[in-house]
Amino acid sequence: MHKAHTSKTLPISGRPYPENPAWLHESSYLMEAGNRSLKTETTYRSGLRLFADWLQHYGRNDYSLKDPWPLNPEQLNTAVILNFRNWLLANRSRSTATTYTSAVIGYLHYLDGQDNLPSGIQLGKLQRQMSRRSVDRNQAETVIDLDIVRQSIPQIVTYYDALPLPPENDAYNRRLSLLRDRAIVHTLYATAARISEVTALNRSSVDNGRAAYATITGKGNKPRAIYLRDYAQNTIRRYLAERRDGNPALFVSHSRNSLNARISITSVHNIIKKAVKALHLHPSLSAHDFRHFRATQLLREGMPLEVVQEYLGHADITTTRNIYAPVLGIHIVSEWLDQLDLPPDKAVAPDRPPPYDEPPNLE
Numbered sequence: 001m002h003k004a005h006t007s008k009t010l011p012i013s014g015r016p017y018p019e020n021p022a023w024l025h026e027s028s029y030l031m032e033a034g035n036r037s038l039k040t041e042t043t044y045r046s047g048l049r050l051f052a053d054w055l056q057h058y059g060r061n062d063y064s065l066k067d068p069w070p071l072n073p074e075q076l077n078t079a080v081i082l083n084f085r086n087w088l089l090a091n092r093s094r095s096t097a098t099t100y101t102s103a104v105i106g107y108l109h110y111l112d113g114q115d116n117l118p119s120g121i122q123l124g125k126l127q128r129q130m131s132r133r134s135v136d137r138n139q140a141e142t143v144i145d146l147d148i149v150r151q152s153i154p155q156i157v158t159y160y161d162a163l164p165l166p167p168e169n170d171a172y173n174r175r176l177s178l179l180r181d182r183a184i185v186h187t188l189y190a191t192a193a194r195i196s197e198v199t200a201l202n203r204s205s206v207d208n209g210r211a212a213y214a215t216i217t218g219k220g221n222k223p224r225a226i227y228l229r230d231y232a233q234n235t236i237r238r239y240l241a242e243r244r245d246g247n248p249a250l251f252v253s254h255s256r257n258s259l260n261a262r263i264s265i266t267s268v269h270n271i272i273k274k275a276v277k278a279l280h281l282h283p284s285l286s287a288h289d290f291r292h293f294r295a296t297q298l299l300r301e302g303m304p305l306e307v308v309q310e311y312l313g314h315a316d317i318t319t320t321r322n323i324y325a326p327v328l329g330i331h332i333v334s335e336w337l338d339q340l341d342l343p344p345d346k347a348v349a350p351d352r353p354p355p356y357d358e359p360p361n362l363e
Contacts, residue, residue, distance in 0.1 A: 022070060024072055047102075048107060060083070149289075150289050197226065251268075253267060
């Protein structure tokens with residue numbers, strides 16, 4: 001594969017293709033991009049390469065041509081993403097600009113799901129700015145579009161609940177794996193925790209499924225609580241009741257080659273993607289969307305913003321407000337319109353005189 005790149009040069013700087021991926025964690029992101037579509041993976045890889053070459057060639061955000069690939073995304077911020085898109089629109093076709101922007105945005109969402117989003121990136125602000133700048137919404141979806149897609153999240157939970165449970169475990173641990181998958185989706189739903197927080201849970205953290213909450217180390221190494229509702233506790237207890245290994249991890253892999261190792265973040269993503277594909281849901285849905293769905297759901301039901309902030313573990317309420325303000329704003333306006341809006345026929349005052357047969361003389 002590397003030999004095929006030796007005859008190619010990067011489109012802006014003219015350098016030979018580096019052998020390594022352009023960005024840290026790029027390979028894992030591309031493996032999941034486009035529901036494992038080879039065409040999408042190839043196109044998104046090209047977009048990420050162009051983005052890296054653009055940053056280094058023009059020296060944006062202290063990136064330099066001397067920096068080896070893969071680049072660290074930590075130096076990225078919202079402004080440079082928007083500048084890159086403007087450059088694309090001026091130098092590439094509209095469709096290419098849209099697709100390559102989607103590649104970068106998708107990569108940032110992936111980093112967010114891995115708790116590696118650069119501190120200078122505000123995804124909510126980025127989505128709103130792109131909406132104002134008329135991004136093609138077939139690719140770069142707005143916050144509101146994403147909220148509509150995320151309304152399918154509960155179906156993922158009921159999908160695993162409805163799958164027939166094998167009466168006995170077999171050589172492939174199918175019964176145990178399904179019990180685990182049910183416990184994982186119920187835990188994601190109940191806690192709205194980050195994927196890394198869920199995979200890091202131990203049996204003792206949740207008191208073997210009897211605890212109503214667990215104290216964890218969240219983003220930024222800050223302690224916080226996650227809340228396990230009774231439906232999550234029940235699925236955890238059923239799962240642990242059939243475990244025969246001594247691993248302290250709450251969720252482990254049950255493939256024959258894994259030796260009951262702690263489950264990986266990628267495996268949790270694959271559990272969600274399996275249901276998304278089976279249910280023909282929007283292919284962009286991932287495990288991280290449980291977190292966003294639950295936040296907007298609770299805000300709609302009237303949970304105060306500061307309580308949602310605590311529930312999600314955001315250090316600053318501004319983060320909570322910036323991410324969910326567009327969705328919450330639409331909900332509030334819609335509720336008021338449902339109460340107060342009048343259609344035109346009812347808005348006409350009963351004592352209003354009939355319209356003129358001829359325009360009045362205003363001279």
